[in-house]
Amino acid sequence: MIHANTDSEWLPLYEALASPVRLSIINLLASNPMNVKELAESLGLSSAIVTMHVKKLEKAGLVQTKMVRKHGGTHKICSLAERSIAIELPQPVPDAKKMHEISVPVGHYTQFEVHPTCGIATVDKTVGQYDDPRFFLEPERMNAGILWFGKGFVEYKVPNYLLPGQKPLALEIVLEIGSEAPGTNENYPSDIYFELNGKDIGTWTSPGDYGDVRGRYTPSWWHDKVNQYGLLKVIRIQEDRTLIDGQHMSDMSIGEIGLDRNFWTFSIGVKEEAAHVGGLTLYGKGFGNYNQDILFRVFYEDARSN
Structure with missing residues (x-):
């Protein structure tokens, strides 16, 4: 669980959540880890655009990626890094x-x-x-x-x-x-x-x-x-x-x-x-x-x- 508050250090987290596309990525990864190509196909977006969104989610600590050998090749697999977020207000x-x-x-x-x-x-x-x-x-x-x-x-x-x-x-x-x-x-x-x-x-x-x-x-x-x-x-x-x-x-x-x-x-x-x-x-x-x-x-x- 991420325990966040109103300090400015948590702005990347709030910015990552302030996007319908990134929320959709989170919902997709909640079911199964996916690579960027699979995410792009599910969202109807280019791989370059999805990669940009994934990087923002990684920076916020919401998504993690790792290289995995699969089907004879190496794929960058994305998965959720956290289960939940708690925001403590002052x-x-x-x-x-x-x-x-x-x-x-x-x-x-x-x-x-x-x-x-x-x-x-x-x-x-x-x-x-x-x-x-x-x-x-x-x-x-x-x-x-x-x-x-x-x-x-x-x-x-x-x-x-x-x-x-x-x-x-x-x-x-x-x-x-x-x-x-x-x-x-x-x-x-x-x-x-x-x-x-x-x-x-x-x-x-x-x-x-x-x-x-x-x-x-x-x-x-x-x-x-x-x-x-x-x-x-x-x-x-x-x-x-x-x-x-x-x-x-x-x-x-x-x-x-x-x-x-x-x-x-x-x-x-x-x-x-x-x-x-x-x-x-x-x-x-x-x-x-x-x-x-x-x-x-x-x-x-x-x-x-x-």
Whole structure:
């Protein structure tokens, strides 16, 4: 799934959709992969015109092409690269100027307990060997752009930059995440829990471990048959409850979290006794479909001004 918003970087996507011909191409490819000649014949257009439209769809990340040997020749086959698109419109927030944002790399965990299948990698190489939890202690893991495990947890310490008199109103945690199947499997549910300062803020069931197409930012050396991308999730703890992507996740409120300390402790994992023990994969900068690490955004008001 593509998670888009109103930032200008998504203009190629919206431009790609603003064409009856390109929408027709998407509808045709939803049934079967086709080459440019087949698309042109179905649409009653020249191959040159269809090629131009396909390039726009490729640029938008909606269509992918690959060379395939077929009927004694080599053909450029087009297929859909995504299943769906979600567009997030700007949400009202308490005084957007009063916010602290902290980006925490996925390898900067301070505690962990992981079980195979597991591994960790930077944008340049795998750290150590697959399925050996000892390498989660390797100093180079601080540069990690991806990590995965079958069950267990990782824990992060997040500095609190709120000043005396600044009252937290909401906290957002934004991260790209998926399950961890041997290889990949889009139907591989996993109950992933989230804790903040020792408080259970909720559990989300990841649908699967995605690898049908390469991640938009995944390094070229990364193997095609393993984790490629996840889903971008936005957890929001506010004054009355906790939401994930705008949907109720728990009744935990911002006042119960205890944000009046020098740092916060965020844990994420999969419990052995969960109904769906499907592991988890965390994507950071240089991997997946979103070029970001784990983002923490705290919105606040200055109590001294009230």
